[in-house]
Amino acid sequence: MNFIIGILFSLVVVGIFVLIPWVGVWAFDLRYLFGIIVPYAAVATFIVGIIIRVLGWARSPSPFRIPTTAGQQKSLPWIKQNKIDNPSGTIGVIIRMALEILLFRSLFRNMSLEFRGGAKLAYEWEKWLWIAALAFHYSFLVVLLRHLRFFTEPIPAFVRWIEKLDGLFEIGIAPFAGFAAPGILISGFILIAALTYLFLRRLYISQTRYISLPADYFPLFLIIGIAATGILMRHMGVFMQFIFKVDWFSVQVVNVKELAMGLVTFNPKIPEGIGTIFFIHLFLVSTLIAYFPFSKLVHMAGIFLSPTRNLANNSRTVRHINPWDYPVHVHSYDEYEDEFREKMVEAGLPVEKMPESQTEDGSGTQEEAEKE
Amino acid sequence: MSDVPKPEELAKVDHTSPLITGWMNSPVEIKKGVACYAGKPKNLEYVGLPNPREWSPLDEDWKLPDNWKEIILDGLRERLERFRSLKIFMDICVRCGACADKCHFFIGGGDPRNMPVLRAELLRSIYRREYTTAGKIMGKFAGARDLTVDVLKEWWYYFFQCTECRRCSVFCPYGIDTAEITIIGRELLNLVGLNIDWISAPVANCYRTGNHLGIQPHAYKDMLDFFVDDIEEITGVKMEPSFNRKGAEILFITPSGDVFADPGTYTCMGYIMLFHYLQKMGLDITWSTYASEGGNFGYFTSHEMAKRLNAKMYAEAKRLGVKWILGGECGHMWRVINQYMDTFNGPADFLEEPVSPITGTKFENAKGTKMVHIIEFTADLIKHNKLKLDPSRNDNLKVTFHDSCNPARGMGLLEEPRYVIKNVCNNFYEMPENTIRELTFCCGGGAGLNAGEDMELRMRGGLPRANAVKHVHEKYGVNMLACICAIDRAVFPDLMQYWIPEVGVIGVHEMIGNALILEGEKERTTDLRSEPLHGMEEVEEAEEVKKEEKVEENKDV
Numbered sequence: 007m008n009f010i011i012g013i014l015f016s017l018v019v020v021g022i023f024v025l026i027p028w029v030g031v032w033a034f035d036l037r038y039l040f041g042i043i044v045p046y047a048a049v050a051t052f053i054v055g056i057i058i059r060v061l062g063w064a065r066s067p068s069p070f071r072i073p074t075t076a077g078q079q080k081s082l083p084w085i086k087q088n089k090i091d092n093p094s095g096t097i098g099v100i101i102r103m104a105l106e107i108l109l110f111r112s113l114f115r116n117m118s119l120e121f122r123g124g125a126k127l128a129y130e131w132e133k134w135l136w137i138a139a140l141a142f143h144y145s146f147l148v149v150l151l152r153h154l155r156f157f158t159e160p161i162p163a164f165v166r167w168i169e170k171l172d173g174l175f176e177i178g179i180a181p182f183a184g185f186a187a188p189g190i191l192i193s194g195f196i197l198i199a200a201l202t203y204l205f206l207r208r209l210y211i212s213q214t215r216y217i218s219l220p221a222d223y224f225p226l227f228l229i230i231g232i233a234a235t236g237i238l239m240r241h242m243g244v245f246m247q248f249i250f251k252v253d254w255f256s257v258q259v260v261n262v263k264e265l266a267m268g269l270v271t272f273n274p275k276i277p278e279g280i281g282t283i284f285f286i287h288l289f290l291v292s293t294l295i296a297y298f299p300f301s302k303l304v305h306m307a308g309i310f311l312s313p314t315r316n317l318a319n320n321s322r323t324v325r326h327i328n329p330w331d332y333p334v335h336v337h338s339y340d341e342y343e344d345e346f347r348e349k350m351v352e353a354g355l356p357v358e359k360m361p362e363s364q365t366e367d368g369s370g371t372q373e374e375a376e377k378e
Numbered sequence: 379m380s381d382v383p384k385p386e387e388l389a390k391v392d393h394t395s396p397l398i399t400g401w402m403n404s405p406v407e408i409k410k411g412v413a414c415y416a417g418k419p420k421n422l423e424y425v426g427l428p429n430p431r432e433w434s435p436l437d438e439d440w441k442l443p444d445n446w447k448e449i450i451l452d453g454l455r456e457r458l459e460r461f462r463s464l465k466i467f468m469d470i471c472v473r474c475g476a477c478a479d480k481c482h483f484f485i486g487g488g489d490p491r492n493m494p495v496l497r498a499e500l501l502r503s504i505y506r507r508e509y510t511t512a513g514k515i516m517g518k519f520a521g522a523r524d525l526t527v528d529v530l531k532e533w534w535y536y537f538f539q540c541t542e543c544r545r546c547s548v549f550c551p552y553g554i555d556t557a558e559i560t561i562i563g564r565e566l567l568n569l570v571g572l573n574i575d576w577i578s579a580p581v582a583n584c585y586r587t588g589n590h591l592g593i594q595p596h597a598y599k600d601m602l603d604f605f606v607d608d609i610e611e612i613t614g615v616k617m618e619p620s621f622n623r624k625g626a627e628i629l630f631i632t633p634s635g636d637v638f639a640d641p642g643t644y645t646c647m648g649y650i651m652l653f654h655y656l657q658k659m660g661l662d663i664t665w666s667t668y669a670s671e672g673g674n675f676g677y678f679t680s681h682e683m684a685k686r687l688n689a690k691m692y693a694e695a696k697r698l699g700v701k702w703i704l705g706g707e708c709g710h711m712w713r714v715i716n717q718y719m720d721t722f723n724g725p726a727d728f729l730e731e732p733v734s735p736i737t738g739t740k741f742e743n744a745k746g747t748k749m750v751h752i753i754e755f756t757a758d759l760i761k762h763n764k765l766k767l768d769p770s771r772n773d774n775l776k777v778t779f780h781d782s783c784n785p786a787r788g789m790g791l792l793e794e795p796r797y798v799i800k801n802v803c804n805n806f807y808e809m810p811e812n813t814i815r816e817l818t819f820c821c822g823g824g825a826g827l828n829a830g831e832d833m834e835l836r837m838r839g840g841l842p843r844a845n846a847v848k849h850v851h852e853k854y855g856v857n858m859l860a861c862i863c864a865i866d867r868a869v870f871p872d873l874m875q876y877w878i879p880e881v882g883v884i885g886v887h888e889m890i891g892n893a894l895i896l897e898g899e900k901e902r903t904t905d906l907r908s909e910p911l912h913g914m915e916e917v918e919e920a921e922e923v924k925k926e927e928k929v930e931e932n933k934d935v
């Protein structure tokens with residue numbers, strides 16, 4: 007397995023996942039299958055899968071307190087503790103976890119090693135991974151939240167706000183006036199840009215290239231596929247119709263909403279006027295959802311349970327119990343003294359029991375000495 | 379040392395991984411200078427570890443039991459059920475590579491399997507094969523592979539190239555701790571008798587004699603008596619440490635390495651002097667020959683062995699009837715005490731909450747384990763002005779401080795040693811901030827890898843640390859590397875000798891021993907190493923001459 011095979015394999019699999027609904031809907035008109043059955047099945051798999059996963063983790067205990075301490079411990083009163091990176095109580099742990107989950111604090115520590123010949127090491131600023139990771143995850147979140155408008159009626163205010171903000175950003179930073187046309191949302195583009203960076207980085211850095219598995223390329227390609235089909239529908243539909251007079255990418259939003267509402271109200275139906283492109287998008291999303299619990303994507307849940315981050319460093323203060331603790335063989339003091347008693351007495355070390363010979367005539371050691 | 383390549387040679391490290399051949403397809407060559415010797419049967423037998431036999435990692439046949447595969451897989455299943463850490467770390471790594479260039483062995487050696495993530499993948503690939511559906515069906519495409527003898531050898535080779543320093547876990551966005559994976563990986567290997575001599579011999583020794591070096595009680599006392607003589611010669615003050623004394627208030631436990639070899643011995647002299655100094659002020663402390671080891675090489679074998687060896691501390695405290703325990707300068711010892719001891723062998727309800735008899739300070743943070751770090755204890759003394767110190771006696775030293783991995787990342791003991799150092803010497807310089815505190819670099823010989831036969835590995839693993847020392851050496855003229863760990867004191871002299879011969883190694887309590895003004899002491903002309911103090915070179919020379927003259931005179935007589 008090398009990166010070429012890994013990338014090709016993942017590309018082919020994602021390609022197949024694009025073809026399946028394409029052929030299915032376009033040639034065989036399996037709209038009911040791809041519009042209703044597959045999404046339901048995917049969500050069910052996700053829910054059951056995640057529950058099994060998390061319960062599986064939770065079933066194994068954390069026998070020892072093993073937080074990675076990344077700052078000053080709680081010690082003497084005049085020494086300032088680092089309450090976040092070396093928390094001694096619950097509040098500190100909560101803040102530490104919140105910073106990890108919301109801001110990827112540990113990843114922020116990243117720096118890259120520069121090795122100059124003659125054993126000169128330097129550590130360079132390297133926050134690109136952190137920036138791209140945040141950009142990817144937050145734009146993903148924004149895109150996800152924006153989709154709530156399909157699933158709710160009336161649409162909650164915060165979803166509208168997010169959409170507004172998403173659009174505003176565009177106007178604020180766009181280099182060309184034309185590009186800032188209202189209705190264009192930036193999150194999708196950031197999402198693709200960040201994913202592209204994450205992919206290129208994987209490929210470019212020799213170390214990540216070496217460790218990457220198909221399971222690392224696949225989600226990247228899959229999400230790029232989802233974002234690309236989404237952007238095509240959102241922004242290219244009108245464009246293509248207007249310029250080339252084809253309706254490949256156009257999707258009637260009202261109809262999509264009808265389908266989505268049907269799904270969430272358990273009253274599923276397939277409205278007319280939804281193009282094949284939508285079914286491809288939906289199938290890729292279903293794939294991602296179903297794949298989630300069985301892949302590295304469960305880091306979303308796992309991070310909450312990570313024992314090096316979610317435990318307080320208080321094991322010298324508070325007793326913690328290991329639920330599977332069992333008694334072990336130890337070498338007792340008595341066994342120790344039995345072996346070394348004579349020598350201990352000779353060296354003037356106190357003992358529990360005097361040696362036999364010594365208790366009888368009180369001169370055991372001397373006798374031995376005389377023998378020699 | 380002689381067969382280690384020259385520093386200029388060793389420093390040519392290539393960090394690029396192979397382009398076309400994936401790691402699962404490239405065979406591992408077990409190299410001399412990197413691999414340690416195999417554990418000896420007598421040592422395994424002594425503590426009842428499985429499959430004792432003569433074998434060598436350089437041989438083809440490792441003499442595994444016939445059902446080794448079953449043992450390993452059962453062992454893995456059992457550990458997945460016991461350790462949430464293992465289960466989660468197996469599942470959630472995204473292979474982002476943030477940890478990759480953070481490991482000193484990868485930095486100094488460039489072997490891609492020493493990237494923490496790949497070290498973990500060695501085990502993860504088997505986990506996937508056995509416990510995940512995708513791994514069972516898709517094999518290599520899902521990052522899974524079969525467990526074979528070669529895989530087992532690869533585990534052995536690379537789990538004994540990890541010093542369990544946890545630097546990788548600081549950078550991992552999910553806190554994945556490759557040290558934890560190594561710890562459990564070594565535990566699995568031990569199930570089929572795969573260990574290294576440098577760990578299994580100290581374990582057997584410690585079990586029997588109470589300390590890793592196998593020092594028997596009378597010899598232990600002898601050694602301390604030597605130090606007492608040396609101290610008397612240097613300071614003119616006679617001291618009397620006590621041993622195995624019932625009814626003492628405090629039990630002192632420290633790594634045996636400091637009793638045995640320079641420069642740790644000078645740290646040990648520092649302890650003796652400090653305790654003597656405090657005796658009149660109310661310190662009532664005893665050493666123990668039974669609990670004569672602070673370190674715990676059992677921890678590098680299995681959790682169970684760690685518990686077995688650690689049990690001595692509380693057992694001895696109970697037998698002697700002390701109120702609490704004071705622990706010496708050591709690295710992994712303190713990770714075990716901080717994160718495991720109470721859970722292993724507590725509750726220590728027969729002890730009392732530690733209170734400094736000198737200052738009255740309650741060590742709140744140790745009220746569960748009842749064990750205080752001597753640096754905490756000493757820092758408190760200095761803060762309360764209880765020690766008369768003359769830092770100028772350390773004026774010939776330009777000091778930098780190495781945070782040992784375990785007190786840094788498994789405890790958080792960062793400020794206390796710095797506070798003490800700044801009070802006992804006048805020239806203190808920090809190394810670059812990416813290489814200290816929680817980001818500290820390993821000495822390259824932790825977790826039982828401080829053997830002699832793996833010297834190349836050690837020199838490579840120690841490169842990042844040495845590089846940082848070199849930086850302050852060139853910039854500030856630093857000539858002394860201070861540490862609070864007995865393994866450091868055993869490992870660094872070789873490392874410094876190899877990379878920056880101008881720099882020596884010192885324990886913090888040796889510096890205290892130098893600075894401490896004892897009641898009734900003669901004017902000191904030398905430090906604890908019997909080297910002339912700053913500005914005393916001439917006096918010392920004169921003394922030497924006088925001594926020589928005396929010797930001559932005696933001869934004449």
Ligand code: HEM
Nearest residue numbers: 106107110113139143204222225226303306309472474551
């Ligand atoms: C609590 C929620 C989450 C947290 C704290 C989190 C955190 C992280 C972090 C720190 C990384 C490593 C940096 C990187 O490589 O980008 C990462 C990677 C990744 N995450 Fe998340 N994540 C979360 C949820 C999700 C979700 C819901 C997805 C679903 C699509 C996801 C997909 C990914 C992917 C695909 C990568 C790998 C990127 C790469 O290949 O480099 N994450 N995550």
Ligand code: SF4
Nearest residue numbers: 471473474475477550
């Ligand atoms: S930093 Fe953590 S998630 Fe990233 S590769 Fe290393 S172990 Fe895996």
Ligand code: SF4
Nearest residue numbers: 481540541543544546
């Ligand atoms: S614990 Fe230390 S030695 Fe082991 S893989 Fe991580 S960084 Fe390397």
